[in-house]
Amino acid sequence: GENVEQHPSTLSVQEGDSAVIKCTYSDSASNYFPWYKQELGKGPQLIIDIRSNVGEKKDQRIAVTLNKTAKHFSLHITETQPEDSAVYFCAAPPLSNKLTFGGGTRVLVKP
Amino acid sequence: KAGVTQTPRYLIKTRGQQVTLSCSPISGHRSVSWYQQTPGQGLQFLFEYFSETQRNKGNFPGRFSGRQFSNSRSEMNVSTLELGDSALYLCASSLTSGRVEQFFGPGTRLTVL
Numbered sequence: 001g002e003n004v005e006q007h008p009s010t011l012s013v014q015e016g017d018s019a020v021i022k023c024t025y026s027d028s029a030s031n032y033f034p035w036y037k038q039e040l041g042k043g044p045q046l047i048i049d050i051r052s053n054v055g056e057k058k059d060q061r062i063a064v065t066l067n068k069t070a071k072h073f074s075l076h077i078t079e080t081q082p083e084d085s086a087v088y089f090c091a092a093p094p095l096s097n098k099l100t101f102g103g104g105t106r107v108l109v110k111p
Numbered sequence: 112k113a114g115v116t117q118t119p120r121y122l123i124k125t126r127g128q129q130v131t132l133s134c135s136p137i138s139g140h141r142s143v144s145w146y147q148q149t150p151g152q153g154l155q156f157l158f159e160y161f162s163e164t165q166r167n168k169g170n171f172p173g174r175f176s177g178r179q180f181s182n183s184r185s186e187m188n189v190s191t192l193e194l195g196d197s198a199l200y201l202c203a204s205s206l207t208s209g210r211v212e213q214f215f216g217p218g219t220r221l222t223v224l
Contacts, residue, residue, distance in 0.1 A: 032211075034212065034213070036215070041217075042217055042218075043115075043201050043215035043216050043217045043218050044154075044201070044215045045215070046212055046213070046214060046215075049212065089154065098144075098156045098159060098167045098169070099144075099146075099154075099156060099203075099213065100156070101153055101154040101155075102153075103153050104153060104154075
């Protein structure tokens with residue numbers, strides 16, 4: 001089955017700096033890669049996603065890059081703000097809607 | 112448009128009991144997936160329902176079951192509860208089955224004593 005590894009598990013950055021989270025996946029059949037943000041007491045919120053026919057996608061301060069050959073994808077957050085503090089999850093669905101999640105990255109933005 | 116709603120938000124049960132959780136997807140969405148989130152195992156897929164049929168199933172024992180109604184609302188049931196079933200149970204809604212965007216509800220926090 002699919003295996004998704006996510007690094008780092010924790011990330012502390014100064015407000016205004018950039019944050020990068022990396023994920024690798026094992027199943028070459030995966031072609032859709034969402035990123036979720038989960039705040040305390042809430043369910044995961046879809047923040048950006050990318051499909052395998054695209055190498056990069058941006059949405060304001062958030063961007064995702066995908067390297068299908070190397071089987072890894074990354075989330076980039078620029079100009080971090082305190083409200084970016086949360087746990088971030090990457091995922092890959094080798095089959096239908098069955099998302100396999102990475103272990104999560106706890107991001108702390110220090111003011 | 113209203114988001115995904117889950118009820119109840121919190122539950123406390125004792126070992127051996129059974130529990131039923133409910134999920135109402137976003138209006139127009141026909142697929143509902145269920146996930147279990149624990150500190151040790153992270154987010155794990157339980158099953159997906161589309162058009163009242165189970166489409167996929169994760170690696171969970173038969174004590175975990177679900178169903179979907181004609182209005183796309185879904186329920187999941189856990190029988191003979193164990194301490195290890197304590198978790199946040201999340202429901203995700205999507206327009207259709209397949210590799211498409213899934214939107215999560217706030218979850219039901221189940222505590223088994």
